[in-house]
Amino acid sequence: MTPETLILLALLVPFVGAVMVLFSGISSANIRDGLTVITAVILFVIVWQLIQIVDAGGRPTVTLIEMLPGLSITFTLEPLGMIFAGIASFLWIITSFYAFGYMRGHHEHNQTRFFFCFAIAIMSSIGIAFAGNMLTLFVFYEVLTISTFPLVAHSGTDEAKRAGRIYLGILISTSITFLLTAVIWTYVEVGTLDFTKGGIMDGNASAGVITILFGLYIYGIGKAALMPFHRWLPAAMVAPTPVSALLHAVAVVKAGVFSVIKVCVYIFGVDTLANIGASTWLAYVAGATILLSSLVAMRKDNLKARLAYSTISQLSYIVLGAMLATNISTMGSTLHIVMHAFGKITLFFCAGAIIVFAHKTDISDMKGLGRKMPITFFCFFLASLSIIGLPPLGGVWSKWFIALGAAESGQLIFIAVLMISSLMNIAYLMPIVYHGYFGKEPIPKEHDHHDDHHAPPNHPLLRHLTFGRPGVAEAPIMCLAPIVLTTIGCIALFFYAENIRQFLTPVFGG
């Protein structure tokens, strides 16, 4: 198959999968779930082949349709996009497995709608990753927002409805008022929207216009959750945990920061940004977001809410790297997309396992839980280390490169920001693990008795694992295996970070 066919297939496969899920879900849940996995695996195989092609220097491009005269929906592959597509499609497989365990264990309703929207969201992420111009990116960006809305408001309660409104309200209004304005303005100023190495702005617009445009772009990409447009992300946590895991730790938020990097590299050009200094003030905003959201995270007792604020902070690492406008820090940002994806998805998986199989949502209730769920908590520990940025876990590298970039651009204050943030990460993540293993178990409250009512279905894959030890009630294998896999990923990334750096050489230099 030609690379062009593969690109179209990569978009078609999740779409066809989504439609098949829609029809099969009516007849049998097992067929539906099987289809989701098969779709995810096929997608990853296709993306993997495309990664090989891009690694070999190929830059296949395909134009789907001409939307307006001179403006088309075009896909062009390049290393940055392949990184994003690679992790999104790989983690989709793992999340699919996890989601079956979770959704059934949690007796969720409307599962067919859930898996349908999920597949559409993945398709949009692939579309964003492969986008060859800003119009294409924008189109899929909006499709992603709309397709994930039903997932956020999934439960249909008043709280979920309110969260859905915040989610849609912030993401749609920032993207329309700022991003679309910026895109059309760019088109009027420059006459093209194609992603071009070195950017399209240099010499086509005045420094003042570039600075304003850049601000519009960065705030228009609300999915990057830069303060003050971050409220949608904690709101989205009412969604079922697999959604929080894949979409709000990987696909949606990474689509945001990926778009930020893409805009910096291919629309403005890192050098242009550095020369004009258009991004400096935004670097301070990102630094402030890092610290403030870490502060908020420390005060959150709800585990998912704490992880959400941690995500906001980590996303701003990526934005900060890009705003420093050096090649090395932007490369660090790209690396951090991968590192944080693996780390945060593990944390969310663990949180989901705790919610479904121990019925705990608040951190203060989790004392001693580590003895009941030792593997889950150990994975949580390792993933936390990766988020904090300690060896031998992947997270250390991305932070290192961003810090190098800060040094290179002479803005040493951001090294301090990174250091303080690491300490804060320790402060809000480690107590969970510590109290889990060594805390004193609280006396069960009255309402805990409904546990039996929510007992997982009597299916070998969905039963608690006890390992023959008394007091151990680990999450079932369908949930635990994905947790362990992504944790291994966090460790492996420590050793393979260099390969990713090599892969990115054509974009950022050696």
Next chain:
Amino acid sequence: MSFLLEHISVLVVIVPLMAAPVCMFLRNGTASWAWATSICFITFALAIILIQQVLANGEIIYALGDWAAPWGIIYQIDELGSFVMLIVAAMAAIALPYAKQSIEREIPKDRHYLVYCMFLLCMSGLLGMAATGDAFNLFVFLEVSSLSTYVLISLGKDRRALSAALRYLILGTLGATFYVIGLGMLYQMTGSLNMADLADLLPGVQDTQTVHVALAFIFVGFGLKLALFPLHVWLPNAYTYAPSAVTVFLAATATKVAVYALIRLTYTVFGDVEPLETYGVRIVVLGLAIAGMFAGSMLAIYQSNVKRLLAYSSIAQVGYMILGISMGNASGLAGGIIHMFNHAVMKGALFMALGCVFYVVGSVKIEDMAGLGKRMPLTAAAIVAGGFSLIGVPLTVGFISKWYLVQGAFEAGWWPVAILIMLSSLLAVIYVWRVVEKMYFQDPPAGYETAKEAPMGMLIPTYVLLGAAFYFGIDATFTSDVALSAATSLLGGSQ
């Protein structure tokens, strides 16, 4: 075939005109419907041939009865005219198949034939307005379409339809009269009623008080007909209480043709005068357009009747079209023109979906639409998809319109206007989402849990139109080519 091509421009108008009285003789609802539908299909086919002819060979000029202009009446059809005629004919051809069941449910049987008769007359009037090259003939066709519209609205089931029709009758007549007064003054100054002739003669008298006043009368007159804020007060009730099928056709065409007439008068008749520049009218038109965009959307947010909600949204959408016209550059004007088509498609689809709701539920109040996602899944999905288009989500026609309008605003150097366009479309998010949440996050009232859809005869046209709203949003090359070249040639006349 050569006869057809030779007379194509007049055939499009007179076929429905001649066919209308036949309904009066048929006196039978179904027979009249079959007759009117086939006429609409024929007219649609003729309109397609017409636009192909115009795109291939340029402007068509047809002298009625071979009386040469400026003494005789001529039809002068350029790209814009044929594009508007295509919109009208297409909307009629899609609305009539839909109308049968809807009208059977909403109107007493003995009046069905009246609906189809008036429908054909109205359509013929609208087509004539777009075809004619004679300013007085424009008035004649305006009255043909308006009078038949008053009848159509008054046929609504609700008794309030009568007062809505009366109010429209009064304001519509005022509008038409204003136009005639203005036209009379122009005739007094130039001695001509032919548009092209007027365009040649007007620059010579452009600084006279009479022409100033004439222009004011003409703008206000058409401002009333196209429901430019604050001259919109007739529209919400008229749309709300008219029979569903009538609302579909009116919302999709009537205001658009009035917008067309305003473009024609501004850029062709007054083309060399450049009234927006010369008389400083631009700021007024621009201001009213923006005020309409916001006022219409804000009022829409507070409506409890969804039909009325969409009616107020139409006032906002008319604001977009007028905004495009006021920009005076190709992108902006093209945005206004393309939005006539795009809005016709999406509003038509939305009103059709509401007609389906009315057919099944018997009400289009927002509280009666609770749980519609379960009760009428296909209709509810259509309302959501149409709503996306109103918001201007990419891959829908609404996005294309917005793109050109904002591009035009930037090219004119009006970046605050660009921001205002974006902000006003956020208001659309609010009013659309009110309906979406009602349909999907609230349970249907007790006893209505089972799904019961509208008949296929209504759903299929709805989905055809909805399909068009997405097709022309994904591949907008045809519509934007036509709109851009129409805009360029209109502006070329004034430079």
